[in-house]
Amino acid sequence: MPVKDTRHQEVVKKVKQIMKDVSTDLMQQKTMPVLDVPKVGYDNTVWSDKKKMLTIGDKMVKISPDSTKKIPTFAQYLVMANAVRRLLDEEMESTIRGMYYATLSTVGDEKNKQKFWRGQEDSDDAIKALELLTGVPREEFSVTSKPKGMISGPITLRVGGDVIDCNLGSRATSQLIPTNIRDVEIVDVKADFVMLVEKDTVLNNIRKSGFIQKYNAILMTGSGEPDRATRMMARTLNEEWKKPVVVFADADPWGLGIALRYKIGSESLSYDSDRLVTPNAKVLGMMFSDIYEYNIPEVARLAASEEDINRALDMKKKPWFQDKQWQKELDLFLKRKEKCELDAFFKHGFKYLAEVYLPDKLRQAGVI
């Protein structure tokens, strides 16, 4: 507990420093205060060949009440900073949605009334800005999101005071990956490798087949776009526990994108890649070529949309996609214009995915 307090105190101290700088500017310097926030987004995301991940560039955004357009943003950042300070003073924790509600208000008079936040996205952005301003991830100041990642397999976690054996449910259920990662500690990992899949439906199918017991694996899913806790869990298991991490997603540009979140990171969280990305993860499937290798019947294939095509064309140019194998896969996709979900293997039987396809792929990759 005392450890936690010092971490919190550090955040509170940083918030107070921001406030102090602003008030000094206003009262002593008589100048408009400026918050320098690193820019987040596609135009400030840089591929690091050394780290093999997406990192944030050095572009900064100046948020100052100097400009009329930025006044609301400036106010939002300070209001959010103060709200986080209150949260920590009260030793409470909150979800990002909770922070949104805690700071809801209206601005203006009767004639010109408007909402302080246009929506939760605004408030999420303010939290992100605070992370960037303090250099502390929000989990460290007890602001989390709703858990959605799932884990199942021979791994034991300690959350707060409770010990959770994720293998307990065996074939029955999975454990949600806690988002208050500050409070989560990995006690023991008995598995040989970690397998990430795109969707929870696929995870459930694999778990039910007894895959975990047979191959001594940990199954994880981000249920679509993975949250930070799920990505962080994958990284910790790989970096600290030295477990190989493999990823399976749908054979379409979208699924490929999700698989890459784990492996190289994302533009919107590029500033936190060091904490979230698992560069050693191997994206094993589902390859576009698998559609034809494994004779997925035509009825289970989907036609690529124009958006899919554009995404694939875009991906082909990316520095992290220059591997010959991947270029071939994308070319195949662009030629056939067909995509496929992992669920399509159910057409070959409910156990086909877990008992034929996955072991095949894992064996080829030398994981089992």
Add this chain to the structure above:
Amino acid sequence: MKQKATAEVAASQKSHIPASQSQAVHRGKVKYDKKAESEFFVDNSALAGFTGERILYMAVRELIENSLDSCENNHILPRISLSLKNLDSANDMWVITCEDNGIGIPSDKVPVAVCSFLTSGKYVEKQQRGLFGVGLKMIAAFSTKDTDHPLKVWSKSSEDDSEYYFELRTDISTNRPIVLAKKQLGEGRVSGQSGFRIEAILRARLSPITKTRIYDYISQTSVVNPYAILEFETDEGKVVFDRRTSVMPEPAKEVLPHPSDMDLKTLKKAIMNFMNQKTTLQGVLSESFQKMSGEKAKEIIANAGVENKQADKYDEHELIKIVNVCKQTKFHTPNTDHLSPIGEEILTAGMTSEYTIISSRSENQPDGNSSPQISVKVLKPSLTDYSSRTCVINNRPTIVECGIAYGGDISSFKLHRFANKIPLLYDEGSDVAREVVSEVEINKMGISKKEVKEQFANPDAKSDRAVELLPLHIFFHICSTKIPYKTAGKESIASEGDLKRYMKACLSDLYRKVSAQIRKELRMKEAQSRLNLYKFYIPLIVNAISESISVDSKKLEQAFTELAEKHVSGEITGHPAEEKEDEITGNRLEKEVSVDQAINAARKKGSKSKENLQTTLDAVIPKKKVK
């Protein structure tokens, strides 16, 4: 005739003769009737605008216009009281009363002036509101036709010693007045030195639309007649439009016809006027037409190839040659003495405090019966300007006047149209003024359509045209002895000759003149919205800081507010370069400064008299001349 025709049809039906046979019987028996003027106008009341819903509107118009003409032509500052009240709602009976302080009508002329159609003092070549002497007669005839009430008239003419009271009806079949009573009054109704008062009962419906039109008509009349006191009373209350200036337009003078407008009839009439005087044609021409010197007349007669002899010795063949030559000869442009424009001073007085009748339901009625009440709303714009052009349209000199009022109390766009000082309320869509407004580029005002749409977004706007989003009132006045009306209803003006070009030139002038001010206002408006933004957000920011660290929140808020104000004002004065670019607007700015200085100077002197201030102002502002 119509009535007789129906009677005949009815008769033929009674006799059970088949229609075809009946026609055969009557063939060759066409009956030629002469119809009295009164009967003709009653049967064709639409010619004078008296139709159905419009009867009360037209009655209001005719009475007010007669009163204004009666005052103005004789340099009397008008004071007009009009009342329109319901007498018997079951039978749609209305009492309309109008009183003015004009010159009245001599007692011996009252009956014909009120009742006999086509008897008028207005058949002369000069600009007047009414021209045909039909309006008042129409009211008399309709009152006679639809009610059993006499028309009551009080007249105190400057030519009579005392006031006379009349009770009149019109003999519609003969166009003659029926005088039911005539009394010389000791103590009269008319308050001033002279005046005229009329009370008529009319049967008519007053639809909400017509009611609005009547209110609009009176409101707009007051814009171009700010020197008149207008009192208006209805069942919904009474409103008074104050006199805002004592300057009156120069009354129109009667002028000689212009030779390019000559025809056989005018020429013969001119010759008739010199009958028995043994005048030569040359003399008649030079005396009877403007821009016709003796020299010129001689030249015309020579060009026509006829000899110059005594005027009454010509036959029509010779006279038409004269007319033809006149049509082909170039004369100086006609003079405009017979026109009476509103003028910059008067229109500006009308625009700077625009009176509008508004009808609202009062909420404080205890019985819950909230009948609407009328009241006057005064709109004071933040700036006005004026421009005019004189031109010749259809051989008639025509004056185009345009005024513009922007901002202040004005919140939306409106186009006001006037012809010979009469507001035009109907058919705006087909009026040339509407075309002019949509064709003159708004960027002459120094603002782009995009800026307007951003700054003046108004969900209530009826149109998404940029100009119609502006808080702008545009006034067009066309005066001429022959307004190119589009239709017989006289509610919209056609784009005849170069009229549109001159109107566009006027409006463009004004757009340029107001551009500096509008740009300044736009910047002020933006600055205000910026300041508001600071005002709204500063407390939130200060609160966030003062909750987190110990700081004097009052001082912090004060420091922040001062900084914001300085910042915003710095942004406004940050672009002074734009204003100096335009010569016109540059002048205007200088003018504004000197007006301010003049006012301050006047105040410093401790002079409380408005006149003093006015003289100081006059000295500073050069009077613009109407070309």
